[in-house]
Amino acid sequence: MRSELAFSADDLARTRFAVSPMWEVVTSYRLLRGTTTHPVHRPWAAQVHPRVAAAGLYSGWLAELVPAGSYIPDFLTPPPDDPAPAIEAELAAIRATPAEHVRADLAKLPGSPRRRALAADPAGRLAKLIAEIEVYWELALAPYWARIRAVLDADVYHRARQAAERGVGHLFDDLHSSLSWDDNTLRLVRKQCQMTRETPGPGLLLVPSAFASQSLSWIRPPLIPQVAYRARGTGTLWEQRPSPRTDAIAAVIGRSRTLLLAELAAPASTTELARRTGISAAGVSQHLTALREAGLVSTHRAGRFVLYARTAAAESLITAAP
Template sequence: MVRVHFSVEDWGLLRYAPRPSPLPELHAALLMLGAPHEALLMLGAPHEALLFGRWRARTARALPAAAGPLADLVPGGSAPAFLDVLGETRQEGFAQMRAAAPELVRSELERVYTGRGGPAPAWVRSLHAGGPEGWRTLAGAQRAAYETVLAPVWGLVQDLHRAEFARHAVALAEGGPAAALTALAPGSAFEGGVWTWPAGSGSGDVRLGGRGLVLLPTFHWRGGPLVQDLPGRPVVLAYPAGPGLPPVPEGAGGPEEPLAGVLGPTRAALLRALPAPRTTTELARALGVSAATVSGHTAALRAAGLLTTARTGRSVHHSRTAVAELLLR
C-alpha cells in the first residue's frame, strides 16, 4: 500500500490542480496502453479491463510511428522522473521538462537503463549528453502521441476535471481535508497524519516534509496513485477519477462504439437522444422507428436501470439515469 505522510506545514500547502495537465494525462494514457491485460484485471473490475481493452486496441492502431521513441524511455516499465511535470499546455509542460537539471536527466536515464541488455538508442544517448537532437526527438514523439491520444478528447478531459474539482470542493467544505482526501480513493484511510491507500495501489512511503501536495485527477489510468516526488518541489499525486471508462471523442459511434456493441445500436442511440426528457413519440421521430419499437427498447433499458419513465397527463417522458450518464461518458 501507499502511505503519504503529512507534516503540520503540509496542510497549508495542500491544493487541488485547478486545470488538467496534458503531459501527466498523456503519460497516464500511455501507461494504460502498455499495461498487460492481466495487469488491467488486477487494477480494477473485469468490465473496466474489457472496456479499456477496446480503447487500447483502437489507440494502438492509431498511434503513429513518430511516437515510438517514447517507449525507449521506459525499457523496464519505469519512466525517468524528469518526465514528471505539470503545465497547462503541452508546450508549457515540455518547457518545464527541458529545464530539468542535466544531472537529474543523466541519473534518471542511467537508472531506467541499469541492467538492460544492449546500448540505449542513439537519441537517448543524445538526451543523456544534453544534445539538442535528443530533446527534438522527445518533443516530436510527445507531440505525435498527444495529437493521436489526447487532442481528440481534450475538451472532455477538461469537462471531467471541472466536475471532479467541484466534487472535491463540496467534500472539502462538508467534511474537511481528511474526509475529502479519503473520498478520492475508496478504501483509503487517514490516521495520525498518514493517508493510506488500499492494498493493490502500489507500495511505498511518500514523505511530504513541508513541500505540500498537489492533487491531480487523471481519466486514463485505473491503477493506484501516480506520484511525482522530486526534491525541492511539491509532491504531485495523480489519482484515477471520472466514470471509469476511457474518454472517447464527441460523436464517436457506429460499430466501434463500445456501448453500441453491448446494448445494440438502437438502444445506444436512444440513450444518446435523451440529453433531456423526451416522450415516446419524440424518440420515435428522432430515431426514425415506430412508437412500438421505442416502447420495447425503453422497457428493456428501464429494467436494466438505465432509464426512468414518468407519466405527465396522457404522455410519458423518458429520462436517462445516473448510471446511463456514466456509461455514455
C-alpha cells in the first residue's frame, strides 16, 4: 500500500522536527507488549517490564488503544506545537480532543467494551486513559528520559545539518528505506491506513523516536502529517558505559554521593541502592535528597514505586569525569 503527499514550496518551508513524549509512550508500550523484544531494548525492557506488569498496565486503557501490529488512534499522538513539548502539554492536548475525532479514530479499531465506553463518553473516559499514561510515563520513561532525549536531540541536529548541506530531498530519502522523495511528492510504502494529499497542505512534522519500529506512520487530515522514524544512535542507547574515574567529582560532592550517581546509570530505588553500595537506607535517602536539591537526581513516583534517576546535568558531570 502506497501513501503520497504532494508538497509546495510553502510545505517545505513549514516542514519541521519535534521530539514527542507521547510518540515514545505508544512506541515503547507496543514494544513491551510484543512477543519478542528488540535486542537493542532488552536491558530497558528487563528493568521496566516487571514494574509495568505490577501496575496492571497490560490490561487497561493502553492495552486497548495501543494494540500490537494495528492502528494506533491519532488522538494519542497530537502534533506538538513546540519542538520539544513536556508530557503534560501533550496530555492536555489529548484531554482536549473533540469527541467526534475520538469516535472517528476508534471506528478504525474493532469494537470492545472499553472502546465503546470511550466512544460513548470521550471526556469522562479520556481522564482515565490520561491517568494511566501518567503512571506508565513515570515507571517506564521518565527515569530514562535524559538519556533518551539526548539521542533524539542528536538525531534532530544531524538531520537539520543534513538538510542544510544536501537538501530536503536527500533528508527524506535517508530517513527510511520505505520513504522516498521525487517530483515534489513524498511517498511511503506501508501496511496500514493509506493516505494521499494531492494538493499542498500544512507542511510536515518529522518525529525521531527511540522505540519506533521500522514502519513509519502519519496522521489523518486536517492535522499536520507526522512521520515518526527510528532515531540515529538508538543502538547505543542502553550500552554499558565504562565506569568513569570519579575521584575529581568525589572531591567536590563527597565519595558516597559520587558512588550513588555512578550506580544510577540505571534508575533504582533507595532499597536497591542501599543493597548495592552498602550505605544504610537512611543514608542513601539523605544523600539522594541533597543530590535532588542540587539538580543531579530526579524522583519518579508511581503508586508504590519510587525511582531515582540521573538528570541531564548529572550525565554531563559523569561524562566529563577525567
